[in-house]
Amino acid sequence: GAVVSQHPSRVICKSGTSVKIECRSLDFQATTMFWYRQFPKQSLMLMATSNEGSKATYEQGVEKDKFLINHASLTLSTLTVTSAHPEDSSFYICSARGTDIYNQPQHFGDGTRLSIL
């Protein structure tokens, strides 16, 4: 089945650091990728949707200058958390969707646990 690889699985870094998270679709072309954030004991909240070759669409309340999303190819999207602070610590999950939107669900990566000290 389709697989989405997310890397790294865990990041611990100092406040002020920028962190890049990669999301790759391994065996299908992901025309659309989604980025979610999950705070402890909460549900997944959509941050942004990105289509290959286009600017990402951000959900209300998500700072686009803080969370930079690049979807330059059909198999790779990146989320960069710029100048990360402790309040950015969270679990980030990407998902990818191919062209068959009615028969294929989104496929989720395994998530990245980000801890900012």
Next chain:
Amino acid sequence: AQKVTQAQTEISVVEKEDVTLDCVYETRDTTYYLFWYKQPPSGELVFLIRRNSFDEQNEISGRYSWNFQKSTSSFNFTITASQVVDSAVYFCALVDYGQNFVFGPGTRLSVLP
């Protein structure tokens, strides 16, 4: 607007008990999909089932079963003879015609030995 409600925040059962996790959804679309995912402590989302809005047949997969009732906008999930390995957070989710996921708040299930 789409919305998914999981009224049970946390459930604790003793091993071998049956447990039902409730899910109620709201949508104006006539075409939509409903999902259940399991999220173990490691964090990854484990896909359990997808059901489209035109298929109201109940489904059974091993110890898992799902009851989809459009009349009450519910898509409940039952685990029969629960096991400790079933301990996790379970999310119900709705995907509308726009193909955007809306997740419920999740139900944390603890199965005690």
